[in-house]
Amino acid sequence: MREATGITNRILSKELRDFELNHLVERKLYDTFPVTVAYTKTEYGETLKGLIASFYEWGSNPIKMKLNYEKEEEKINSSH
Numbered sequence: 001m002r003e004a005t006g007i008t009n010r011i012l013s014k015e016l017r018d019f020e021l022n023h024l025v026e027r028k029l030y031d032t033f034p035v036t037v038a039y040t041k042t043e044y045g046e047t048l049k050g051l052i053a054s055f056y057e058w059g060s061n062p063i064k065m066k067l068n069y070e071k072e073e074e075k076i077n078s079s080h
Helices: 009-021 049-060 062-078
Strands: 025-030 036-041
Touching (some): 009 025
Antiparallel strands (some): 025 036
16 A cells, blocks of 8 residues: 555545546555555546646755746846
C-alpha cells in the first residue's frame, strides 16, 4: 500500500473518485476481505504526465522561481 501524507482518507477518496469521473484513473475492486481497491492511470490520465512534472519542478524550487521572476521584472521596469 502506498501512503499519502498530509491528506485524510476522506479527502483522498473524494479526489480519487473525481479522477475516476474525469477518466484520469480506473478503479479496480478485488474480492478480498477487507475489500482491496487499486487505481491505475488511464491513457487519458497519462497525457497529464508532462504538465504534472512541470508543476512539480516549478513548485519544488519556489525561491529560484521568485528570483528569476524578480530579475525579469527588473528588466521590464528598466526598459520603460
